[in-house]
Amino acid sequence: MDLGDELLRARVGAARAAIEALSVGKIMADCRRSLSKLGALEERSGPPDSSNFGHFEALIQVLQHPYVSGICGVNKSFLGSPSSRAHVDLVGMYDGKPAWMVVSDRNPKHVSWPELRSRAEILVQAAVANPVTRPDFLIFYFARGVERGVAESFKSEFSEYQIEVDDLHKFSEVEAGEWLLVDEDQEEESLSSSWISLPVKAAVMYRLKVAPAIVFEGEVINxxxxxxxxxxxxxxxxxxxxxxxxxxxxxxxxxxxxxxxxxxxxxxxxxxxxxxxxxxxxxxxxxxxxxxxxxxxxxxxxxxxxxxxxxxxxxxxxxxxxxxxxxxxxxxxxxxxxxxxxxxxxxxxxxxxxxxxxxxxxxxxxxxxxxxxxxxxxxxxxxxxxxxxxxxxxxxxxxxxxxxxxxxxxxxxxxxxxxxxxxxxxxxxxxxxx
CATH class of the missing domain: 3.40.50.1010 (5'-nuclease)
Structure with a gap:
């Protein structure tokens, strides 16, 4: 067994453990099974550098986020227009609100703005097309970050959707499948190694609001x-x-x-x-x-x-x-x-x-x-x-x-x-x- 095979096996084992550690409220049982099958498929596709296993790990990183819960769909597609369909990696809840989540593990150099803009536009079209499936948020997670020009264009051209950039760096380690808040002054070497794949500091999550969030205005008991x-x-x-x-x-x-x-x-x-x-x-x-x-x-x-x-x-x-x-x-x-x-x-x-x-x-x-x-x-x-x-x-x-x-x-x-x-x-x- 060469070094590449050993590395892939170690990453597969860590990914399986991370999936099992996800709480019941995080993901429905059939979606958990779908993830496990997806991981097995990636395991058979070859060494990690030549497979999509990094994307699979990025999916689990999103699932470990404390605001993500109620995942009820994996690898879903929705009609954006008569000639296009929008692919969504995860369907669930973000901070208690419906969300579609798109995950990327691509090298930032290979994330072009025209391609990303086209995909985002199709997703927005699909999100507002059907009141049944319409999410409150579109989440874009780039595990390896994006280049400055792409980031600025993204925030500028989609500003009407109240785009926000979530600060992922305050969540620096994982315990029992959950991201934890840690002291910003904590030394990086002392952080837990329980991540399936510790996100690089360039990792970024963009959140687009595509539907008005209704806040409960009722009175609490006095x-x-x-x-x-x-x-x-x-x-x-x-x-x-x-x-x-x-x-x-x-x-x-x-x-x-x-x-x-x-x-x-x-x-x-x-x-x-x-x-x-x-x-x-x-x-x-x-x-x-x-x-x-x-x-x-x-x-x-x-x-x-x-x-x-x-x-x-x-x-x-x-x-x-x-x-x-x-x-x-x-x-x-x-x-x-x-x-x-x-x-x-x-x-x-x-x-x-x-x-x-x-x-x-x-x-x-x-x-x-x-x-x-x-x-x-x-x-x-x-x-x-x-x-x-x-x-x-x-x-x-x-x-x-x-x-x-x-x-x-x-x-x-x-x-x-x-x-x-x-x-x-x-x-x-x-x-x-x-």
């Missing part, structure tokens, strides 16, 4: 509402439960934060998960029952309840949600709350209805008018894309809030249409009538 919510919890007799601790987290004074408040949009499935018996102490008794016993109470859903009870004992739902609420203020669309309230009032048991009433007391300041984004509402109606889902997910999208949901069929259907959609998946749960 101290008086916080006090009223806690009183409501005590009145419902839930002050000793894990559910109470969740609501206490939700009801804290979000207005005391100095930084921007991140949001999470709760859909009907998430609300049901919060109040259902399985996540509130019934799982143990259900787990001890046989499927046949459960079928007497839940008919054909006996096996589902058995499975969910066992999963709850292994990974408590409220514990997982608590981690989200520590970082994100909840929001609920009016449609989602009305649907949830209707379901609980019809099939919820007494305890589940009591928890739903306490939940309403705490979430009342966070229930917002339905305000779905234009792009989500533009999704065509299909068997998996219904109007009610577009309202709920679209309201979260317009507030730059990922939706906490188990409705993955809608998410996958939207992604299949080329849309980058912010979401956090949770396992499905149902009311137990306790």
């Amino acid at each position: 101290a008086n509402e916080y006090t009223e919510s806690i009183v409501g919890i005590v009145e419902h007799g839930l002050e000793e439960s894990g559910f109470y601790r969740i609501l206490k987290d939700v009801s804290r004074d979000w207005g005391g934060r100095s930084e921007r408040v991140e949001l999470v949009n709760l859909d009907t499935t998430a609300l049901i998960g919060l109040v259902c018996g399985i996540s509130n102490g019934v799982a143990s008794s259900l787990a001890w029952c046989s499927v046949k016993q459960l079928q007497k109470k839940y008919s054909s859903f006996g096996h589902f309840f058995k499975t969910q009870a066992l999963l709850e004992l292994e990974r408590p739902f409220l514990r997982e949600v608590a981690m989200i609420f520590r970082e994100r203020q909840p929001m609920v669309s009016q449609f989602a709350w009305k649907e949830f309230d209707s379901i609980v009032s019809v099939i919820g048991g007494p305890d589940e209805q009591r928890r739903a009433a306490a939940l309403h007391d705490c979430l009342k300041p966070f229930i917002v008018p339905d305000n779905p984004s234009e792009r989500v509402m533009a999704l065509p109606q299909t068997g998996r894309i219904h109007g009610k889902h577009k309202i709920v997910f679209g309201t979260g999208d317009s507030s730059q809030a990922p939706t906490l949901t188990s409705n993955i069929s809608f998410v996958r259907a939207a992604i299949a249409k080329g849309m980058a959609l912010g979401f956090i998946e949770h396992r499905p749960l149902a009311l137990t009538r306790d």
